[in-house]
Amino acid sequence: MILGFLGKGGSGKSSVATQMTLFLSDQGNTVLAIDADHNMDLSYNLSEGNEPSLSYFSQSLSDLQKAVGLAEGEKYSQAFLSASTVRFSLTPLSSTINSYSTLLKNNVRLMVAGPQTENVLYGTHCSHSLTTPLKILLPLLELQENEVVIVDEKAGADGVSTGIVTGIDVGVIVCEPALHSVKTAKQIAALMDFYETSYVFVGNKIITNEDKDFITLGLGQEPVGFMLESASIKRNPSVSVPEWHDELEAIFESAKTHNKNNRLERTVKKFTRNHEFAQV
Numbered sequence: 001m002i003l004g005f006l007g008k009g010g011s012g013k014s015s016v017a018t019q020m021t022l023f024l025s026d027q028g029n030t031v032l033a034i035d036a037d038h039n040m041d042l043s044y045n046l047s048e049g050n051e052p053s054l055s056y057f058s059q060s061l062s063d064l065q066k067a068v069g070l071a072e073g074e075k076y077s078q079a080f081l082s083a084s085t086v087r088f089s090l091t092p093l094s095s096t097i098n099s100y101s102t103l104l105k106n107n108v109r110l111m112v113a114g115p116q117t118e119n120v121l122y123g124t125h126c127s128h129s130l131t132t133p134l135k136i137l138l139p140l141l142e143l144q145e146n147e148v149v150i151v152d153e154k155a156g157a158d159g160v161s162t163g164i165v166t167g168i169d170v171g172v173i174v175c176e177p178a179l180h181s182v183k184t185a186k187q188i189a190a191l192m193d194f195y196e197t198s199y200v201f202v203g204n205k206i207i208t209n210e211d212k213d214f215i216t217l218g219l220g221q222e223p224v225g226f227m228l229e230s231a232s233i234k235r236n237p238s239v240s241v242p243e244w245h246d247e248l249e250a251i252f253e254s255a256k257t258h259n260k261n262n263r264l265e266r267t268v269k270k271f272t273r274n275h276e277f278a279q280v
């Protein structure tokens with residue numbers, strides 16, 4: 001299953017994504033952790049504050065295009081419009097994933113989009129181009145039992161609007177007890193509905209029952225998990241926090257019930273719709 005962690009900046013989505021990665025790996029799962037946020041908090045956390053040595057996957061687009069049989073200059077959407085039969089995997093490890101990731105401890109493999117490039121800084125590309133390769137990789141990634149992908153997405157609703165979420169199975173929308181965090185969570189949920197991607201809400205930075213009520217009333221539904229405010233995570237985010245384990249398990253189990261296993265179908269539908277819209 002591929003889980004995408006989403007939310008307003010400062011909501012703690014990277015912290016929850018980190019803890020979910022550690023929890024699932026401790027349970028014996030193989031986890032591919034993908035840091036798609038330019039702040040690179042997930043990779044910092046999982047590498048215990050050390051910058052990992054690897055090639056950023058923002059540079060992998062041409063390799064992925066070749067891997068799915070696209071000609072030079074051909075749009076990556078064509079891989080889905082022409083029903084490419086190429087698939088990627090963690091077991092055996094596809095060469096492209098191997099080239100743009102590094103193996104950490106406890107069966108965790110890390111991929112990182114990386115910081116802004118010169119193409120972005122000098123205006124020839126937008127920052128969303130750094131995660132474009134995921135639009136090819138994620139829908140075509142076939143996972144075995146006990147293989148999980150954790151994607152820490154860019155903060156806010158902007159990244160979701162690119163349609164990258166059709167490549168995830170379930171979104172985990174993290175929300176803290178603050179008005180603008182609730183507002184952004186609802187904006188993200190509306191976009192997820194547009195792309196027909198399932199999601200669950202998670203309340204974070206909870207101190208009192210009033211915090212739980214504020215989030216629940218604001219969202220119009222109760223989140224599947226409430227993460228207590230934790231000084232340990234703030235000070236040492238690289239270490240698994242036992243007091244979150246029950247909530248992490250509840251989130252993961254809920255995500256499994258929401259998983260429709262239709263990443264590829266939703267992605268094909270998206271690109272077909274985009275293509276038809278462009279012809280109008």
